[in-house]
Amino acid sequence: MATANWNFENDTHDTCYSEEWILDKESVKQNIIISTNKPKGNDVHLTFLFIGFSKIERKKHKMLHRKNNTSTIIAHYNPTA
Secondary structure, eight states: OEEEEEETTTTEEEEEEOOOOOOOTTOOOOOOOOOOOOOSSSSEEEEEEEEOOEEEETTEEEEOOGGGOEEEEEEEEOTTO
């Protein structure tokens, strides 16, 4: 997950990222908490969630092609509005 402060007038941004979570396909049901630090600035805040699928090759996780993965804006906040 990433949270970004976007200054659209100057087209600049500051982004904070959460930890990466790797879950087994057959893992038991579990609750996880995903959070980021607050980015610098007080413009439009955008929160993105990336869900990626991978396969294990030679004991390493190899990401599948982008068509199998997704990145979505899950929230926005405008502190000046």
